Amino acid sequence: MVDHRLRSAWTPDSAETAALPTKAVRWLTRRIGRLSPGAPPAPDSAFVVPPSRIPEKARAELVEVVGTDHVLEEAGERLGRTGGMSYLDLLRRRYPGGLLIPDTVVLPADPEQVQRVLDVCVAHDIGVVPFGGGTSVVGGVTALRGDKQAVVVLDLERLNRLVSVDPTSRLAVFQAGVRAPDAQRLLAVHGFTLGHVPQSYERATLGGFAATRSAGQASSGYGRFEDMVQGVRLATPSGEWRLGVAPASAAGPNLRALAVGSEGTLGVITEVTVRIRPLPERERYEGFVLDGWERATDAVRVLAQNGLLADITRVSDEDETEVSFALKGGLATTAVRRYLAARGITRPCLLILGWHDRAPQRKRALRILRAAGAVSLGRAPGEAWRHGRFAGPRQRDALLDLGVCVETLETATHWSGLGELYEKVRSALHAALDRPLVMCHVSHAYETGASLYFTVLAARDPHDPFGQWERAKQAASEAISENTRGTITHHHAVGLDHAPYLRAEIGDVGMAVLAAAKHATDPTGVLNPGKLGL
């Protein structure tokens, strides 16, 4: 059973805490201004948890399906599955009042029970929020009621099995509730890896990855999660739905691509069939510095267009590089700057490459980097990044304690528009916040374009902590959405937060098609009300 207290912050019990060194805090204060700490996570008792609105008959039927131990209505259990992990979600746990608490938590044991739980919810017109790791940063698991009398969280944590492995075809079938580290562990026994390592790795589930079109840090080598998914099994109010019988097909539109990314609105993903790969024999992480954002992103473009991206390829802009240097210490010394300047680098942009085997490609990639004027920093920055690769969300808790407004947002566009989109989003954030620190990196590159991932830090406005970020997010989203070549989200998904911008991206016809597909699989609209604007 999940410890609901974990939900008041990202940090799992098992993970090391990420307290910030005094030096870093001092540096940050200089950069973004005086901080007003306070508002620690509130205890459960600070929240008003209303009685569950699930009708008694529905509760009895749910108990009949999953057993009495797996229908939970205690305040702690419900608070433990309330909302996701966005900055605003975390704020709501520090400023009690705005939480949408589900009425009941239901924990089915297998795909068949998921189907039967849906049938009960349809019969009683109860909303259903599918719940995996609960790591959504876009309101994807917010327990909106919509027009329903009550809403249950359908927690998939008991669907935690590796169903089968086909080493010849390099395929594995997992139940949807398997968490990423467990998937890795289960596959490693067979000598395989999934290669999917998003920053939410420590908590997130395979079903969640599929539902949200996740992209991991190693997407340059292993692809996006949607590229790995070869099959899905869903429970829907219209019955079970299985897709994916072959590696490729022309049997009409690719409906698997419709189920993937549906964010729980079309069905509950209960199983995923994923492509797996042998565990790498050797991993090598290393750092380079290039001169200026344009040259740095251009080098990544050339790597991408020559098929020479490292499995992990991530390049930071000047501000993010400065922070890397400042927080890590050591490297930021005047000596290093002088060393780089002597090599023509006055606007350092840090490039991290992580190679899983693939030595021949590395050799050719290094030639391209040298031609672009890159200076190698050796393995240290690569290993440092690797060590801290999942620390971001945990550091956020520490920053929140300090009184920092901290959030990330992301987009993607084609190469020729990347510079303009970068400037537009940065400008919007700088205009919307007071003395913010806006950092950016490209961590997902393709032949035709790349993602932009922004991290924003500012001194939290203690008088309007929610409005402060809402306005900044809106400004950034409008900058993306008005740029007709940028997507509102490259891998965070739509949830509630991006729903207002979806129509601009997929058009009136696209919205009508989504609504129609929803009506076909979920005629009464019980599934994840409000998400994707549905």
Next chain:
Amino acid sequence: MVDHRLRSAWTPDSAETAALPTKAVRWLTRRIGRLSPGAPPAPDSAFVVPPSRIPEKARAELVEVVGTDHVLEEAGERLGRTGGMSYLDLLRRRYPGGLLIPDTVVLPADPEQVQRVLDVCVAHDIGVVPFGGGTSVVGGVTALRGDKQAVVVLDLERLNRLVSVDPTSRLAVFQAGVRAPDAQRLLAVHGFTLGHVPQSYERATLGGFAATRSAGQASSGYGRFEDMVQGVRLATPSGEWRLGVAPASAAGPNLRALAVGSEGTLGVITEVTVRIRPLPERERYEGFVLDGWERATDAVRVLAQNGLLADITRVSDEDETEVSFALKGGLATTAVRRYLAARGITRPCLLILGWHDRAPQRKRALRILRAAGAVSLGRAPGEAWRHGRFAGPRQRDALLDLGVCVETLETATHWSGLGELYEKVRSALHAALDRPLVMCHVSHAYETGASLYFTVLAARDPHDPFGQWERAKQAASEAISENTRGTITHHHAVGLDHAPYLRAEIGDVGMAVLAAAKHATDPTGVLNPGKLGL
């Protein structure tokens, strides 16, 4: 304007004819039995072309949109866009009677006119069959009326422009009616290639490739057409629909993947944005022989799973290899067989590799092939294949003249099921036909599986030429469909011929979702009636 007479056979005027050498015919007769030639393509005058059923008012409105020269009702023009290029389509031109002839041909000039033509057809409840190269081999352009009073063919040949090229992002925007050779020519001016070379290359259009999820001979290097498509523009009865603002996105389900493969049932694709690549500097085609189908396909699997597929990778089974040798002559000599036998190869399976640059990968691939016992035949078989790569459909015309029943069909599955699916389909075809020659190759390989492409030759039954093939096709389709891991089509699409098998593959829920999407974009069902079972 298209010369409708071309439609009585595949062979374009410009192409060399593909008469079969006497030696080959003699060999074939020995293999499949006595042939009863006859039934040459009938002249247009042999067909009863009923008067157009388009109401006068609708005709006038269509003329207003596209001009009087672009609304064609002459018998020849209508016959010229009647049906596609399947064996049964070709038979219908030799045994007049079964053609579904469209009422009118409309040729809009641009995407705006396509939209307005749709609006007229919706207003008058007239069916619309989008028409590119007309190369469908699954009944995808058959002019079914459905419940409509009349049906027009919407020929996209005037949408023949390269709209823009973005060399930095490696993107090109094409109008949908651009034929593949023209696309290549237009891109070559900019130093780029599309790399999409299906066997229908000489005729087919980019819009058609997108509508049918085409896969070209170089799919191992350049990907399937759906992988190349970064954006689409469609005209639909519900309004224009544009998709694709970024190289990747998590903005809900990938609706681009719903538009691609919709076979004209959800909208008329008017523009496609495709990823392009620099023209290769060097091309190298070569042949190898491996011992037996299992070892041969396994070698391709190992290449695929190590990222070492040649851009063109194609391996033939023993029967197809025998035919290659027999028809090409020379190689089939006893001396060659003795040469191969001395190297342990008694069941030769021909492997063709075509490399576009990528010398380092070739070197590593050759090591794998040597380990698998492959014997190199040098460049001659590779060049021979390359020379004849588009000849298949033309040879079919010559075979039809000789009285041969000749058709192809294809499927795909995961590696671990490939051998079983191969045997099942082969057995079904051998059981359904008298003394057939059933050949097979793998020409599209993936990490997790591969396609199987069957070519079937048999002596045509002059008394029941249609039923003979219909029964064989049904037997093969059932063998695929009952194997729960095979797709009914890897790249030929669904059209009419595969529609009965679609439900088994995508489920009741999938069919309901397709119908719902259709209702959203095309509420009155004017678009390509009957295709995809819609």
